[in-house]
Amino acid sequence: MDWAARSYLDHNATSPVRPEVAAAVAHALTLPGNPSSIHAEGRAARHVLETARGQVAALLGTAPERVTFTGSGTEAANAVLSGALRREGRPAPTRLLVSATEHPCVAAGHRFPAEAVEGLPVDAAGRVRLDVLAGRLRACRGETVLISVHAANNETGVVQPLSEIVALARAHGALVHSDAVQAAGRIPLDVPALGLDALTLSGHKFAGPKGVGAMVLAPGVTLAVPFLRGGGQEARRRGGTENLPGIVGMGAAAEIARSALEAEGARLAGLRDTLEAALRAIAPDMVVFGAGAPRLPNTLSLAVPGLEAATALIALDLSGVAVSSGSACASGKVARSPVLAAMGVSPALAAGALRVSLGWNTRERDLERFQKGFERVVSSLYQRRGQAA
Incomplete structure (x- = not known):
């Protein structure tokens, strides 16, 4: 690989x-x-x-x-x-x-x-x-x-x-x-x-x-x-x-x-916020979980109504991007998150939760690759919606 x-x-x-x-x-x-x-x-x-x-x-x-x-x-x-x-x-x-x-x-x-x-x-x-x-x-x-x-x-x-x-x-x-x-x-x-x-x-x-x-x-x-x-x-x-x-x-x-705590925190927060803005432009109905509270500078948890996490994870992986649907401590399963349930998130929306978490080796090109894969997945979703309308 x-x-x-x-x-x-x-x-x-x-x-x-x-x-x-x-x-x-x-x-x-x-x-x-x-x-x-x-x-x-x-x-x-x-x-x-x-x-x-x-x-x-x-x-x-x-x-x-x-x-x-x-x-x-x-x-x-x-x-x-x-x-x-x-x-x-x-x-x-x-x-x-x-x-x-x-x-x-x-x-x-x-x-x-x-x-x-x-x-x-x-x-x-x-x-x-x-x-x-x-x-x-x-x-x-x-x-x-x-x-x-x-x-x-x-x-x-x-x-x-x-x-x-x-x-x-x-x-x-x-x-x-x-x-x-x-x-x-x-x-x-x-x-x-x-x-x-x-x-x-x-x-x-x-x-x-x-x-x-x-x-x-x-x-x-x-x-x-x-x-x-x-x-x-x-x-x-x-x-x-x-x-x-x-x-x-x-x-x-x-x-x-x-x-590097202060400098790296600022760098990752900047990358995270730039990515979030770009994804909102692609999917205006995207929901960011925890957006109303202080968050770790490296973490973005999101969902697009109607987009299943399993579908998105496979498509993104094939595009060369590794992200998660939530905690990695569930034996590789994509299941409804008890965290989101406790926050009052509906089961339908929680089923599409994706977690993007950045780190020391994350660069702008990584976010660009994610954006391209995300855009393909969301465009396909919106196209299906249009056909069903």
């Missing part, structure tokens, strides 16, 4: 590894030692692991010792939502509040009994209803509550009001976790400034390798029980020998993302 002849616009599914990151991973693969060994080889491995921990911590404005490496963002979220998260000296949470648009790693990855879980509705733009959250917290008075709201949605790119959510939580003594898998490396995130108790992320979303993630716990917040038992690695929070090449790659990707 000649990948250079194609345009990859599915960075929210995974962002291709940067060459610098691949080089860092390759070097780490040659290191002979185990990071837990005390000989010279082990100390060398420990040094590069801790360097990577510092790089990830810097991306999130936190201290290196707050970062625990995991095998994925899903594992990290499962660990936080296992029921073991707590503030030191305080009881474990007995109730979980989750937004209606969470990724499955949160919605289906927690260990709370069904009767202890409540969903938080979102508005038509996809943002958590703060008035409802406040009411739920008042109703839970006397209980220890854990709130889990993602920093940004994987399908629409809608950014949640985390500062306001944390303020409400603090007033009621609740803990707050945020799945920041889509946001990390794309928008500024400062864990201490936000006041989050826990944050989770994944390396492959910001051009690191697949198969490595991390969780960040605030000072005074612990996992009472290690998520993986069997060793003392990762400050006894997660047993098992660390995936050194993956962690080194994640650290390298985090450092690159941090250094």
Whole structure:
């Protein structure tokens, strides 16, 4: 396959590894030692692991010792939502509040009994209803509550009001976790400034390798029980020998993302907005999901009434363009999005949802290729409409 002849616009599914990151991973693969060994080889491995921990911590404005490496963002979220998260000296949470648009790693990855879980509705733009959250917290008075709201949605790119959510939580003594898998490396995130108790992320979303993630716990917040038992690695929070090449790659990707965060965000937002305007000219009845809310600079979620996502995805793929119908965590299936359903989008319109997500290697020629493929698909749709009229 000649990948250079194609345009990859599915960075929210995974962002291709940067060459610098691949080089860092390759070097780490040659290191002979185990990071837990005390000989010279082990100390060398420990040094590069801790360097990577510092790089990830810097991306999130936190201290290196707050970062625990995991095998994925899903594992990290499962660990936080296992029921073991707590503030030191305080009881474990007995109730979980989750937004209606969470990724499955949160919605289906927690260990709370069904009767202890409540969903938080979102508005038509996809943002958590703060008035409802406040009411739920008042109703839970006397209980220890854990709130889990993602920093940004994987399908629409809608950014949640985390500062306001944390303020409400603090007033009621609740803990707050945020799945920041889509946001990390794309928008500024400062864990201490936000006041989050826990944050989770994944390396492959910001051009690191697949198969490595991390969780960040605030000072005074612990996992009472290690998520993986069997060793003392990762400050006894997660047993098992660390995936050194993956962690080194994640650290390298985090450092690159941090250094270019503002400039790259502006570049991608400009490309995204230019593309959106061009597509509206092609399809005046196009709907952009989450348009009324702050969004990730790289994400455009849209639908054209009457255009099926499966049809469009196949046609675009044949045109040399890779996009998605939504989350990539549905085994390759095109199904109705629970995210759009929670936003009140009709089933007919949701069936045509396309997600275009840009990244570090996206250029204007990629958008031009997408526009041409999109125009062919939409022209065919409009032609069929005219014949049926």
